[in-house]
Amino acid sequence: MKKLLTILPLTLLCFSSCTKTASKTEIKQPNIIWISAEDLSPIMACYGDSTVSTPNLDRLAKEGIVYNHAYTTAGVCSPARNAIITGMYQISTGGHNMRTMGNTYPEQTGLPKSYSSVPPPSVRCFPEYLRKEGYFTGNFHKTDYQFEAPATVWDEIGKERTSYTWPTDKPFFTVFNYTTTHESQLWKRADHEKRADPAKVKLPPYYPDTETARNVVARQYSNMSELDDEIGQLLASLESQNLLENTIIFFWGDHGDGIPFYKREVYKRGLHIPLIIRMPDGENAGTYNDDFISAIDFGPTVLSLAGIPTPKNMHGQAFLGEYKAKKNRDYIFGARDRLDSEYDRVRTVLDKKYQYVRNFYPERPLYMNVAYRKQIPLMVELLEMKDKGQLNKDQMFWFQPTKAPEELYDLEADPYQLNNLINDPSLVAKRKELTEAMDNWLASIEDYGAIPEKELVAKWWNGKDHPPLTEEAKVEIIGEKATISCPTEGASIGYKFKSNTTWNVYNDKAIELKGDSLMVLTHRIGYEPSIKTISLKK
Template sequence: MTGYKNRIGYLLAGVIWIFWTGTAFAQKQNKQPNILCLVTEDIGPYIGCYGDPYANTPNLDRLANEGIRYTRMYASIGVCAPARASLITGLFPTFFGANYMRTSNTKPLTEGLVPPYEAVPQAGVKCYTEYLRAAGYYCTNNAKMDYQFKVPITAWDENGKTAHWKNRPDGMPFFAIFNMEITHESQVWKRANEPLVIDPSKIVPPPYHPNDSVTRRDWAVVYSNIHAMDQLVKQYIDEVKDAGLLDNTIIIWYSDNGGPLPRQKRELYESGALVPFMIRFPDGRYARTVNDRMAMFVDIPATILSLTGIKPPAYMQGIPFLGMYNGPERDCVYGARDRLDEIVERQTCVRDKHYRFVHNYLPEKPGYMEILSRLEMPMMQHMKTLYQQHKLEPAVRRWFDYPRAVEEFYDVDKDPHEMHNLIADPGNRSHIDRLRKKLGQLDKELNPYLGLSEAELRDRLWPGGEQPITKQPEFSVLADGTVKINGVTAGSSIAYQVNGRGLHENHWLLYSKPLSLKKGDVLTAIATRIGYRPSTTIKFVKK
């Protein structure tokens, strides 16, 4: 099986895989597997099992020892909201207007003030959790859901700070996401005075950072935050173990984008886009394996559906990398960045297994962005001051300098920190030409709004500046007496309650088939579509 490096070898791994899928596992256990997703924020592979010499992560190292560790998992952008838009839909964020950070932005921008809006995918695109709910899963998210559109009522059984798989009806399989914010960029300054788990003087920063006490101190805070997150991972897993469910639960852990420090978060380079990603199967399948298959966030929804035996919908741009519908490996990954907080940017890239090619559409600007919130970080203030005083080393200063090259090309195998732009190197001409052509194809295929201002994008998504509205659903009684709820707006989803409740108070059920009601039952329904305003509720009384 492509990408596996383990003792049993490629052939045996492939043979074993042929005889296993998520469905086969569920049948063996006589029930659907639970899935626990533990999502941390803003870290690259700064984990012991990834070979980081400074990390103190015993629980994640144990998880890697019991599962699969992926080494080439990429976000399409090094920031959370566009990344989550991809993680919930299985689409590239550029493809449906979700790549600006954030669409709910209300700050003045370089292109003027653009009122808040929502990304709008094509008709029929759902939050992938709807497919899990329709298959009988109880789906919860605690608690980040900045998807670039308001969360449809049909997406989750529960969401928010109190959401938990423990609230499901007895015996119901769960899909649960817990977000761990302790490693977020903001925690570098908010937790600056917490005890450190590593001596800052022992840290050697990457070459794009100045090697001094301020930098080493912030790096030490990052590693201390990661250690605290590692303890949270144990707590979440222990909850499942204590409930007696560990032997039927798949555990998935990853970061929502790359590192939190300057020239990491918000970047398209390895430092911003490459993330750690691990999966543990309850029966020990593929324990202690390492997979170097190229994969992206857009692949994760399709893979989770595949693990549960659900065929991913045709509109998804992701390729499952596990389960019944396991697909071919990607030959490259695509990335793009647009406005990030207050600063407008326009940049795309393609990365294959060896090289990265970048196109800068605004080369007159520096790679550095004057992100106001990031200036709270001691290291960012320090780097800016050093640059203004002409005291940064040339390799570090390049991030601040402008104009930039229109094109960048890096041999990532030889230059993992992407410090040396080889775009003018004649020895790499064939690779440059190949990836330049590939990026042009991907820009056209995956980035239909490329080149538009955000105001123009918003007008495309919401014609005339008005948010489209989902029409009320309609009821019909079938010949067998069951009640069908019909969506009027193309591609809409429907949530409903019977007599004012779903599985419990304040819960809405996902409609998937005609309903059997008793005389006098009151059926309440609401229709929703991603990026649209939900319909008003409508009621039906069974006579």
């Protein structure tokens, strides 16, 4: 009978893997935890910013590896998370527009109100590979992948739990998605105690020095401090269960700060994210790493740490573990496309000193009129001051009526990226290098952003008003075993013998039959799933 462990933390989900203690060299399948923070730049002490105290992030940094050059592929949640879960650039999976599920603003876009993007058939959510190798996978609570993830991806998915019964015979990969620093909390937590002094926060040059600006920036720091408290509770709970000895912890942000002219941008401040990884037994504790890391590398790295090679379709590469890539990245690439009701198409490439930006719609404003962020008091104030002519040149940079077709910035000399050097004669060679790097990148992947969104959906849906249906499974029963296949290319396959249990991932091998019925799920990402029930009664 399977061993079970019941864990009762105050507000957290906790869980256990193997009951015996394993040393660094003995851990074949380590437990892995992701702590994901929304809308958060590297503004904590380990990155040189001590505006607020973050003792628990400080602890992770002291006991782990701090990555100085980690970047996401988009400055906004859904496209960035699409890239993370697939290990591929969102512009190559159809997940590039913000957003596809929930509300596409059909009155302005002419799109279905909600749709799942349809990536190429080779694409999987990477936790499915972990499940095939015996891992328990859990996600709490946000997904936001631009598609409905197949039920084969997660053993458990949902909001915070206060108790759990957990198998002790499996390693786990679990994601905690904290919304504490999300853009919305700039107004929803406005009445919370400020842990940062508004008078002492540093304002970027594109903000006027007003009480509103200082309060909003202080709120961002204060929310990060509240997040740090939550991380401390998680670490304490893990420690009380003796799980830190064989658990790898990742802490990362999905993109830059949620304050105006940070989130949704492809400038460095929109893409640069914190990344700290704590390895068991203090491996490389307290060190800093200067390699380029893209967020599409997170999934391949988790797989590598679990002893699983990187799938060939992935653009990401492992930077730790058994299948660590032999060559580090030379560049970081990012993109911006539709934001809510507003369309744009921007691509960017960075090296460690320069950033090149290509605007495919230079006739459109740099500022995108996203209604959601107008709930931030500072956004309201900026627009009012703009209309009254009260902003200076740097503060008006965001509101220029058109964009240059190309931009080039010296990130060291001009960290706020206000001086476009694209026509600087001394940088002709650098401009050529980065434009060629971008051209080569775009040529190596299929950029769905070049296809109008309505045409893309029509293509995926075969000209109909609904997505395709994944074909039912084909099940061959021989004696007490069965093999399963699906005619739909790229479909994930799951099975179970009781309706109220978790779907097992089919591993391309014959399964032992038991019980009175076999239920089989088939689901290609972006298609509607199918379920087939077969009676096993003799």
